[in-house]
Amino acid sequence: NEGRSIRFTIAAPTALARYIAHKGSICVDGASLTVNAVDGHRFELNIVPHTLRETIMSQYREGTRVNLEVDLIARYLERLLLRDQAAITAGGGLTLETLARHGFLHDPR
Incomplete structure (x- = not known):
């Protein structure tokens, strides 16, 4: 939990990880988001309350599989x-x- 936002860490498949950049865009389950940090094949997102409410992200739990679309x-x-x-x-x-x-x-x- 980062103030009003929630931080998610996602592990990307190796084939996609090379396209993910700090402050770049990524689409997660249809929501276009900004990447806050990258560490190898893992990246972090801060999800604001509105996005959490209006998407399926509120249902995510550790290990949830997501659809990723890179830039x-x-x-x-x-x-x-x-x-x-x-x-x-x-x-x-x-x-x-x-x-x-x-x-x-x-x-x-």
Whole structure:
């Protein structure tokens, strides 16, 4: 209990944990929330009374399984970076085309 809010600690699956960041967003059972702390694959949330009342979170007990949805932007960035890293590793190097495709170059006209 943190003043008027309640602190929850959730253990995320390894596959999702890498997308969870301090002060980032995460969706827990349909509620979009802010991550207050991250420690390995565990993260903490402070749930205010209104959220507790209006969601199923008041029914949570230790060990309750929840549905997690991580930030889509984090997943997209990882995919983008891995794809470009694969192109660079394959000998493609960093090209003007790659920079332009991702918005780092613009046509000065």
